[in-house]
Amino acid sequence: MSGLINYGSCSVLWVGLAPKLHDLLVHRRDPYLRAITAVLALASLCFLLGAPPTVGVINEVSHVPNLAAPLTYANITAYSASSLVLVVYWQDGPRVHRTARRWMLSYAAVIVAIGILFALGDASTERRSDFDTYYATTPFIREMIVLYLVAHLTAVTVTGIWSLRWARAVTGWLRVGLVTLGVGTMTGAGYSVCKLVAVAARWSGRDWSVLSTDLSPGFAGIGAFLTVTGVLLPLLGRRLTHWYGSWRTYRRLRPLERELADINVRRSLRMPRPLSPGLWLTWRETNIHNGLKALEPHLDQDLFDRVYARESRQAEGSRRAGTAALAVTVATAVRSERAGRPAFESRMDDQPLQLQVVKDVTDLVHVADALAASASASVEQARTPSCTAPPTLPDGAP
Secondary structure, three states, X not given: OOOHHHHHHHHHHHHHHHHHHHHHHHOOOOHHHHHHHHHHHHHHHHHHHHOHHHHHHHHHHHOOOOOHHHHHHHHHHHHHHHHHHHHHHHHOOOOHHHHHHHHHHHHHHHHHHHHHHHHHOOOOOOOOOOHHHHOOOXXXXXXXXXXXXXXXXXXXXXXXXXXXXXXXXOOHHHHHHHHHHHHHHHHHHHHHHHHHHHHHHHHOOOOOHHHHHHHHHHHHHHHHHHHHHHHHHHHHHHHHHHHHHHHHHHHHOHHHHHHHHHHHHHOOOOOOOOOOHHHHHHHHHHHHHHHHHHHHHHOOHHHHHHHHHXXXXXXXXXXXXXXXXXXXXXXXXXXXXXOOOOOOOOOOOOOOHHHHOOOOHHHHHHHHXXXXXXXXXXXXXXXXXXXXXXXXXXXXXX
């Protein structure tokens, strides 16, 4: 089980990072995208480098006892800085680049100091899991440990406060992402708090290393998961909302496409359904437009005008009245064309008035809704016996 949590967390983070690598190659100069990629990449490296098996490999290959410690601490510091910079770019503003640059320079100085302090100290005994508490009293190594923990605690605290404060000023998926990010960074603060308490206990002669070795990785794992989720939610949320809206529109257009299916099939106008679900809405719209175009000669202008005048007195607006009138006209034209009745005389207009009310897919949805409502009303009327209908006489009755 040693290192299992670290490697599992690293794998999850790489799953979230993979889609962003392609975007980064396309938009290399986007600072916001660079910050997101840095957060995901550095967070995954934190777990990878912090796993005891990885620590052993680094120390063995480098022939430097505990070299993995400053590498891990430097990576944690860089991850903390990238989280801060990401929130800075999210907030935007006239001084965004200056503020981001200051944070990056400050934490770059911390990383350099970590390397210098490790070189000055004496950490000749390899410790894979309890390095912090074991060397808590060693000169220079002690300062290095405290420095990276304080830097991490400062970064996650500031990031959490900024995220939660800004979340009150925005809405939608960005607000959800900021709240999740804020909670995640605050949870991640438990990592450095546990280690600082364990180190302070070591200074007073107590052995609370369990806080550092067993409890702090849990805070780090949960915090990183929530942080990455908060980073990705605004991006994935918008895509999910768009996908759901497209799927809902696709479903609502079904009554209109089904009404026109017969004429499309008979005239070989029906397009084959594509394999990709992302193209199904476009496919259904194309079939509808093909059917409406074929049905144009059979659209009754007088019927449309009468229904439009009636609906205008009841509907909330002329646009909704037009689509309701078109629904009735289309249903009537379908029956007329199917029965083989002659088409109306050609009109001089470039486009019949009935089809001019269709401005976008929203109008098609309203036409489909009207057709669905009409069909439901017909079914309900068929199920409910009329009070004025004569009773059915049995066979042989006089």
